[in-house]
Amino acid sequence: MRVTQGMMTNHVLRNISNGYSKVSEYNDQLSSGKKITRPSQDPVVATMGISYRTDVSHVNQYQKNVTNAYKWLDSSDDALGQVNDVLNRIRELTNEASTDTYTADQRKAIGTEVDQLTNQLVTLGNTQVGGQYIFSGSDSAKPLLTANSDGSIKIDQTAIDHPDFSVAVNDGIQMAINVNPNQVFTSDLFANLNQLKTDLNNGASGNTISAHLTEIDTHLGEVGTAQADLGAKTNRIDLIQNRLNEQKTVATKIMSNNEDADYAETIINLNTQQNVYNASLSVGAKIIQTSLVDFLR
Structure with missing residues (x-):
């Protein structure tokens, strides 16, 4: 299968977006102290919590x-x-x-x-x-x-x-x-x-x-x-x-066990995801920088 520049760009952007969502999710857990802030994030946890x-x-x-x-x-x-x-x-x-x-x-x-x-x-x-x-x-x-x-x-x-x-x-x-x-x-x-x-x-x-x-x-x-x-x-x-x-x-x-976030685990996950997100930004900067001028060279 032929991989185009557009495909690479879309994959990179999708992964960057997903990574940023993960970072935001862990930040929400730290600020709220809860594993979820919306039932859609984990319906099982939400149902048991009720x-x-x-x-x-x-x-x-x-x-x-x-x-x-x-x-x-x-x-x-x-x-x-x-x-x-x-x-x-x-x-x-x-x-x-x-x-x-x-x-x-x-x-x-x-x-x-x-x-x-x-x-x-x-x-x-x-x-x-x-x-x-x-x-x-x-x-x-x-x-x-x-x-x-x-x-x-x-x-x-x-x-x-x-x-x-x-x-x-x-x-x-x-x-x-x-x-x-x-x-x-x-x-x-x-x-x-x-x-x-x-x-x-x-x-x-x-x-x-x-x-x-x-x-x-x-x-x-x-x-x-x-x-x-x-x-x-x-x-x-x-x-x-x-x-x-x-x-x-x-x-x-x-x-508490069902709803409350584990602060130590959440901080570790946040730092890990932040590193992944930064890495994806670095990789994306190298891939997405290709322009029409680059193809004409």
Whole structure:
């Protein structure tokens, strides 16, 4: 096959252009830190990168959910601690009022304090985190407890029927992060306290008042059980958080291996390609310089 000057020139120009493209590609890798800047450069890397980024995005969202879960659990534990303090105070007052040395007026004074402590329990039962009521089960937009004009306490029925507030903490894992509203702030609790106030205000005997101690102890036991349940949930959240941290580390590493450029290798490739490009320019300068004058000589 006859090789013409035009063929040689076209080949040289094509190779120079390809070499320059390679130089530009390695420069892009160094400046961006990525193997590719367009999906067309390597569709496989681009496709796998989408999958890996999705994995990392999922883990990030689960970590946010776990952070929110910690807020609920910590706030619930703090509120239950205060409920425990309030009930212990009510028990102390009840025990004092059950002695025959207390007069009717003194018992009425204790009844007034018990009434205030009951109101404090309502306040604690309506504790909020981020505008959500943490003891209202799935109905977190509404308060769990409402004080009626006659002094009775109304409990939100939706919270009773749907007591769990769950969040996604990992793929396929939904976890209830709240205290069951049927466990602590029960109708029995407020009915017993209301009866205690009535007995204190109506001058009931010491034996009648002391009978309430057993009821209060039962409610204190319910609070203790709820606190133990919260502790178990917190321990599980700790394990889930550790697992998510490990998943994020692995997913980020895989994504980095897939997308990130190896700086040392890229610099070597850039220097090599730069030398090839310079050589092609030198060769091209010798070949393409032939002109019509050269043929007429």
